[in-house]
């Protein structure tokens with residue numbers, strides 16, 4: 214189940230990466246298409262016309278590929294109501310095997326009972342990334358705390374849900390902390406993609422939420438806390 218998870222996590226990450234690249238490609242693509250059109254209007258040599266026609270056809274192909282990638286990503290999920298209870302149990306069941314063979318104790322505190330409307334699959338993916346990272350940070354064991362509560366976002370005043378994932382693991386130094394949301398940044402060698410938190414941040418932005426982190430290495434096992442805020446009144450698009 215874990216190997217399958219790793220694979221689906223990587224695939225989902227690659228899918229999102231592809232879609233964001235496709236998105237980035239669209240604008241320059243359009244501008245080159247326009248430039249080719251202008252060049253065709255001005256070119257008189259038949260030879261040059263034929264080069265430009267070929268270039269135009271190839272560009273259309275790129276454009277089709279980019280649009281397909283974007284469409285695929287958009288169709289992948291629709292907003293739906295999901296409860297924290299459901300979120301927690303699905304995510305923890307994914308790590309059941311790994312947790313059983315570890316010295317990690319799990320504490321759950323569910324205070325938010327109201328369901329939230331979100332891209333449930335994507336939010337599940339974010340929690341999976343956070344819990345997976347927390348477990349990775351505690352190779353010799355520790356405590357994993359997952360918590361949900363209703364809260365008001367202090368920067369926007371919006372009401373929503375805060376999901377907290379805390380560990381008593383290795384923590385991060387300040388230079389690591391600065392880079393964790395960058396794509397492909399990982400301290401796990403070939404064991405990591407460095408896409409987990411980058412994708413998570415994308416998902417959170419799409420929900421107009423926030424992902425905050427507090428981590429230190431001041432004391433051994435002071436660990437890391439990730440707090441995910443998702444507003445109730447989200448207009449997901």
Ligand code: ADP
Pocket residue numbers: 342346347350380382383384385389393398399400401404405406407408409410411437
């Ligand atoms: P990956 O897990 O594949 O490395 P992520 O984007 O999920 O990719 O994480 C990037 C890096 O952030 C990790 O390699 C690790 O150094 C650091 N990190 C994330 N979560 C934690 C955590 N709970 N404790 C310590 N370090 C963490």
